[in-house]
Amino acid sequence: MSATNASNGSRIETYEDFVKVHDLLLAASGLPQSLHFKLFQKLASETFDGGAHFEIEPCEEGRQRRLLLTSETMAKDSNVFLIYHAWTFRLPDDYKQLQEVPGLVQRMAALMCVDVEDDGGSEQAAESGGKMTAEEVLESEIRNAKETGDGFVRWLELEELGLDDATFLSLNLSTKFPDLLALSLCGNKLENQEQLVEEVTKFKNLKALWLNNNPVLEKSDCGMEDAILQGCPKLEIYNSRFTHNFGEWALGFCADVYGKDNPASSHQGNLPLQSVTSLDLSNRGIHNLINKAFSPFEMSNLSYLNIRGNPIEENSVSDLFGLLKAFYCLQSLEVDIPGPLGDSAVEILESLPTLSSLNGVDASKILESENHIVDSMLQLRLPEWTAEEPLADRVLNAMWLYLMTYRLADEEKLDENPVWYVMDELGSALRHSDEPNFRVAPFLFMPEGKLASAVSFSILWPTQNVKRGDECTRDYLFGIGEDKQRSARLTAWFYTPQKYFIQEYEKHLKKLQSKCLPSLSVKSSATTVVHRSDGSALRVYTDIPQIEEFLTRPEFVITNEPKDADIIWTSLQIDEEVKKAVGITDQQYINQFPFEACLVMKHHLADTIQKAQGSPGWLQPTYNLETHLSQLIGDYCLRKRDGLNNLWILKPWNMARTIDTTVIDNLSAIIRLMETGPKIC
Numbered sequence: 118m119s120a121t122n123a124s125n126g127s128r129i130e131t132y133e134d135f136v137k138v139h140d141l142l143l144a145a146s147g148l149p150q151s152l153h154f155k156l157f158q159k160l161a162s163e164t165f166d167g168g169a170h171f172e173i174e175p176c177e178e179g180r181q182r183r184l185l186l187t188s189e190t191m192a193k194d195s196n197v198f199l200i201y202h203a204w205t206f207r208l209p210d211d212y213k214q215l216q217e218v219p220g221l222v223q224r225m226a227a228l229m230c231v232d233v234e235d236d237g238g239s240e241q242a243a244e245s246g247g248k249m250t251a252e253e254v255l256e257s258e259i260r261n262a263k264e265t266g267d268g269f270v271r272w273l274e275l276e277e278l279g280l281d282d283a284t285f286l287s288l289n290l291s292t293k294f295p296d297l298l299a300l301s302l303c304g305n306k307l308e309n310q311e312q313l314v315e316e317v318t319k320f321k322n323l324k325a326l327w328l329n330n331n332p333v334l335e336k337s338d339c340g341m342e343d344a345i346l347q348g349c350p351k352l353e354i355y356n357s358r359f360t361h362n363f364g365e366w367a368l369g370f371c372a373d374v375y376g377k378d379n380p381a382s383s384h385q386g387n388l389p390l391q392s393v394t395s396l397d398l399s400n401r402g403i404h405n406l407i408n409k410a411f412s413p414f415e416m417s418n419l420s421y422l423n424i425r426g427n428p429i430e431e432n433s434v435s436d437l438f439g440l441l442k443a444f445y446c447l448q449s450l451e452v453d454i455p456g457p458l459g460d461s462a463v464e465i466l467e468s469l470p471t472l473s474s475l476n477g478v479d480a481s482k483i484l485e486s487e488n489h490i491v492d493s494m495l496q497l498r499l500p501e502w503t504a505e506e507p508l509a510d511r512v513l514n515a516m517w518l519y520l521m522t523y524r525l526a527d528e529e530k531l532d533e534n535p536v537w538y539v540m541d542e543l544g545s546a547l548r549h550s551d552e553p554n555f556r557v558a559p560f561l562f563m564p565e566g567k568l569a570s571a572v573s574f575s576i577l578w579p580t581q582n583v584k585r586g587d588e589c590t591r592d593y594l595f596g597i598g599e600d601k602q603r604s605a606r607l608t609a610w611f612y613t614p615q616k617y618f619i620q621e622y623e624k625h626l627k628k629l630q631s632k633c634l635p636s637l638s639v640k641s642s643a644t645t646v647v648h649r650s651d652g653s654a655l656r657v658y659t660d661i662p663q664i665e666e667f668l669t670r671p672e673f674v675i676t677n678e679p680k681d682a683d684i685i686w687t688s689l690q691i692d693e694e695v696k697k698a699v700g701i702t703d704q705q706y707i708n709q710f711p712f713e714a715c716l717v718m719k720h721h722l723a724d725t726i727q728k729a730q731g732s733p734g735w736l737q738p739t740y741n742l743e744t745h746l747s748q749l750i751g752d753y754c755l756r757k758r759d760g761l762n763n764l765w766i767l768k769p770w771n772m773a774r775t776i777d778t779t780v781i782d783n784l785s786a787i788i789r790l791m792e793t794g795p796k797i798c
Contacts, residue, residue, distance in 0.1 A: 128565055132157050138566045146558040152197045152578055159199050160562050160574070167198045167577070171589060173546045180230050180499045184546040184589040191583045200544035200557070200575040203228065207534050208779065211516075215509040222508045228545050229519060231500050231511040251278050251288060259293075269296045271380040277304035282312055291319035298366075298380045301327040308332045310341050318348025324366045325354035358402035365390060365410040372396050390416045399451070400426035406440065406457075407432055413443040421449040429457035438468045449474045451494065455617050463487055486599075495611035498785065517785040518610060519545050521575070522792050523559045525568070533776045535793040540575050547577075549610055550590035554581035557591050605746045609788040615754045622751025629732040647706060649683065658682035660689065690714060720770040720797050741770070742796045746788065749798055753784050767796045 129135050135157045136143070143153055158164070170188045175181075204225060206214050215222040226232035249257065254275060262270045273294060285307060290297070297320050307313055310333055317326060326345065328334060333341075334356070346352055352360055353367035360367075369375040372393040393416050406429050413419070422444070429437065437457055441447060450465075450472055452458050458465050462475055462483050473480050477494045500515035522537050539545060540557075547557065555577055563571045583589065593610060597603050607613060649655060654674040659665055664686055665675055676682050680700035685691070686708040691701065701707070715725040723739040730736075740749040756763045767779045767790050777793055779786075790796060 129161075129563075134566070135160075138563055142561055146560050146576060147556065148197065148558065148560075148576060148578060149194045151194060156197050156560075156576060159197065160564075163199075165199050165201065167200070167543045170196075170198070171543060173542060175230075177497060177499060179233060181497065181548070182230065182542075182546040183548050184543065186583050186585055186587050186589055189585050191579050193579055193582050195579060197576055197578040198543075200577055201541040202538045202573055202575065203541045203545075204539040205573065206537055208537060211513060211537075212509060215512060222512060225512045225516070225539065226508045228539065228542055229500060229512060229515040231502055231515050232508065248278065251275055251280060251284065254278070255288065255293065270294045271296055271298045272377045273297055273299070274301045274377070275305070276301055280305040280307060282307060282309040286312060286316065291316060295320075297323060299323070299325040299377075301325075302331065303327050304330045306332060308336070310337055314341060314344045314348065317345055320349060321351070323349045323352055325370065326352060327354075327356060329356055357400075359398075361405070363403075363410075364408060365415065367401075368393075368396065368398075368410050368416075371398055371401070388415060392418065394418050394446075395421040397423045398427065399423045403427040403429055405429070405431040407436065411440075413445065416444070418446055419444050420446045422447060423451040424457070425451050425453055427453075427457070432457065434459050441469055445471065447471055451476050453614060453616065455614070455620060460617070460620070495607065495613060498608075498610055498612055514783060517783060517789050520789060521559065523561075523573070524793070525561075533772060535777065536573075538573065544575055544577065547589060547591045549593040549607075551592065553590045553592045553595075554579060554583050554587065555589050555591050556580050556595065602746045605750060606788055606791070608750055609785040613750075615751075618747050618751035619754055620751070621747040622749075622755065625745065625748040625751075626732070629727055631731065647683070655683040656681060657684045657686060659686045661686065684708075690718075718770055719768060720795070723797060740798045742767075742787075742791050742798055746791070749787070750784070753787075765798050767798050769794045770797050771795055 129138060132154055136153065143150075143156075148156060159166075170186065170191065172185050172187050173182050174185055176183045204214075204221060215225070223232070255273075258270045258273060262268050270293075273290070275288075280302065285302070285305070290300075300317070300320065300323060307328070308331075313328075313333055317323070326349070342355065345355065346360055346362070351362070353363040354360065354370065366375060369390055372390065372395070374389060374393065375381070390410070396416070396419060403424070404427075406424070406427075409415075422441075432440075434457070441450070447469070448471060450469065452465070452475075454460060454462055454465070454476070458468075462478075466472055466475060466480050466484060475483060498518065500511065500518065502511040502514065516539065519539050520537050521540065522535050524535050538559075540547075544557065547555065557575050557577050560574050560576045561568075561571045562574060594603055594606055597606065604613065605618070608618075647655065654672055656676040657664075657668060657673050658676050658679045658681075659668075668675070673684075679685055679687075682705060684706045685701065689695070691707055691709055692714075695701070715721045720741045720743075723736075724741065726733070726736055727739075732738075738752060740746070740752075742749065753763060753765075755761075764780060764782045765787055767781070767787060768775075769777045771794060779790055781787060781790075787798060
């Protein structure tokens with residue numbers, strides 16, 4: 118059967134016809150030519166055999182799923198798999214379909230891991246039923262100290278025991294355990310500040326105190342903390358954060374040198390941290406890192422250091438570089454960028470030449486790409502919901518982490534409204550990687566050779582050699598580099614460094630506020646009459662059917678050549694390049710004035726206003742997402758932090774009316790909507 122017959126409605130039966138009909142689609146998918154025949158076979162026989170090669174595994178405590186390979190091995194470009202589209206829709210219809218299509222909302226909720234009710238309370242109650250009482254814990258600790266140590270209890274954990282103020286006071290801890298070094302009272306019901314301070318400050322040797330998740334912290338101010346620090350002069354850790362007095366013990370705790378089984382130094386020498394090679398100081402509230410204990414003399418073998426989440430604002434960038442340079446064995450560093458070491462990954466690596474990796478990224482790759490903001494350890498943006506929230510609302514919020522999109526087109530025109538879809542459970546379990554081992558592409562199969570018979574699938578194939586147990590990943594932003602704001606767009610799926618985006622927004626705002634050009638006086642223009650010297654009709658070129666049909670006055674005649682026309686009335690934007698290409702001269706009249714795009718195109722209008730007036734009060738904050746996504750994200754983060762309205766209107770700047778216009782307050786959605794075409798927000 119020929120491709121001509123296929124296009125007339127007969128079903129495609131041969132591989133040759135399949136290639137002829139789908140040639141452009143195959144090329145657009147990126148599927149290697151060696152897999153085209155295998156794809157044809159699976160499409161023709163409707164073979165969905167992914168289950169024989171992969172398994173889906175819950176992760177992130179059940180809030181996400183990942184895909185693992187179960188086959189022994191799978192070589193690069195060795196196979197292709199069909200992925201069914203579990204839900205296909207256009208945005209105006211999403212809620213209606215979830216409400217009306219039987220079983221759809223339940224399937225989507227399960228696929229997106231938002232169908233599980235929060236039953237933490239019942240689990241906690243079940244667990245507490247088997248817990249010891251506070252008195253039993255104390256008896257057990259005393260007994261263990263006598264059996265395995267010198268009889269002195271130095272580490273005491275009384276966590277989630279329901280201790281109230283009266284019970285805590287009755288335990289008389291300071292008398293029973295005068296040599297206590299670490300005390301954890303997390304997750305209890307302590308409320309009385311004065312009583313708590315009085316009891317805790319009786320421990321003069323205390324190194325660490327945890328009061329996290331107690332009501333007393335909700336009511337307390339800096340006064341309680343100051344009183345505890347004054348009464349416990351040796352305290353180095355307070356509520357998981359370092360005090361200004363931190364030293365060798367706090368560093369040893371973070372390096373697993375000190376803990377419940379070894380609360381005090383057992384080293385005979387004076388360098389208990391000498392064996393430390395890895396040190397995680399993330400989110401410890403450190404303001405000053407230059408400390409006698411934090412030195413290359415104390416930790417000469419340190420090769421990995423994590424100082425994320427610490428302001429360290431009391432040290433200058435140059436002083437910190439000087440300190441870290443002295444750690445000659447330091448090879449891997451994790452730090453906020455921008456942060457205490459500046460806002461450039463390249464400059465950090467140039468200042469610390471011993472580093473082989475920064476924020477989990479190979480140093481050579483950073484220097485080669487000159488990427489100033491790097492982070493391979495981004496926290497996942499997982500769905501959030503409440504138990505009272507309906508399933509449909511949960512799905513609408515979570516779906517932006519899973520959606521993919523395409524537009525339909527035929528020989529005549531492109532569909533103005535994009536199609537969104539969710540892959541089936543197997544496809545949706547593919548997580549992101551900057552170095553993926555699989556690739557996914559949408560594919561429109563036309564079994565009868567015509568668009569009317571089309572069925573949409575996604576196709577999956579390995580791009581690296583994979584072995585059993587490996588996680589199968591794809592690049593969510595395939596083909597999108599930093600020239601198209603890749604790092605900023607990853608914010609749709611990950612918690613990227615807010616500080617960087619806020620800085621970009623503040624720089625943008627400062628630039629806008631510095632501009633205010635004076636208004637120019639407006640002069641009236643004279644009206645001129647257009648006519649030909651010989652009195653003949655004016656030649657008009659147009660691409661607008663209505664003008665061609667209804668312009669019937671004898672003074673005008675239609676011409677098919679723009680260069681021969683006296684008047685050009687077109688829907689196309691005519692710029693200098695078009696004029697040169699077509700042969701249009703300044704003597705011809707055009708239904709456009711010079712640089713009118715500055716006013717008639719949405720993104721140019723906003724840009725023109727901002728360049729001329731900065732940020733006038735009458736103009737809503739407006740961003741061209743093609744160029745200012747980072748600034749929009751910074752603005753969004755500040756509004757969210759300050760509890761301000763975060764509802765944004767997204768409009769395509771290359772379409773008319775309200776086509777593809779969305780009003781939404783979901784940051785992931787705002788970023789993902791860029792995929793359907795350029796937007797202003």
